[in-house]
């Protein structure tokens with residue numbers, strides 16, 4: 001792949017999705033582009049770059065982002081988040097609900113990929129949040145991956161971290177030609193709404209604030225200024241006392257934001273407004289180190 005082609009793709013991907021490919025992803029990009037060359041029947045990467053500059057290629061831009069983005073995920077990834085949700089957040093929210101009369105528990109899975117994350121949350125809430133309706137918004141930039149998420153059928157390896165009892169209760173197992181497939185049952189699927197959203201493209205389309213936001217394993221693809229912009233946008237969508245989960249490999253240290261650090265990769269919107277302290281304005285720094 002020529003330097004100028006790599007530079008062009010890098011800039012286009014950044015402008016569109018804010019995914020920062022960095023200088024050393026050339027081989028990865030080249031191998032992912034080979035699928036697009038095949039699909040579009042374009043002979044070379046240089047020709048493909050020229051095509052992307054033409055007006056009629058707008059649809060191909062979405063396919064390029066699909067091909068470049070990493071969608072790897074699985075059910076109950078990073079179990080510490082689910083443990084903390086069960087042991088601390090749900091009891092706390094149920095107590096507050098009794099006083100504050102909230103009709104619905106609102107959750108957002110902000111980079112939901114093929115659905116394993118929002119469906120894991122739905123399974124977890126079915127098991128642990130009795131007697132309080134909830135809804136889960138699930139969003140991603142990739143149209144292709146959202147389509148897979150809506151179908152809700154998975155292979156066994158995606159469930160390797162899921163307890164067998166949960167698989168029995170919440171999945172239909174395929175037989176015959178569908179052997180090895182697991183379909184999410186309707187009671188898990190129906191509280192989840194999937195929609196296309198680029199997290200860095202303008203205002204979020206939600207009127208409500210969320211009790212929980214999962215934005216995990218996507219910030220690693222963004223540069224620091226983009227991470228800071230995104231964390232602050234997400235913080236504004238958290239209700240008072242709401243929680244933000246990020247991936248354990250995503251350090252937010254050094255990023256200015258208004259959230260309290262609760263544990264590695266878990267942040268909370270303060271219940272009361274944060275008092276201004278000299279030299280810090282209304283922002284706090286995250287001091288947690290994430291491994």
Ligand SMILES: C[S@@+](CC[C@H](N)C(=O)[O-])C[C@H]1O[C@@H](n2cnc3c(N)ncnc32)[C@H](O)[C@@H]1O
Pocket residue numbers: 017018019069070071072073074077110111112113114117139140141142145197198199200215216217218221247
């Ligand atoms: C590695 S997956 C993470 C899935 C899940 N959150 C998890 O932790 O397992 C990252 C997802 O972020 C999505 N993504 C990348 N850039 C995005 C953007 N600007 N807006 C929304 N989603 C984005 C990708 O399409 C991909 O599905």
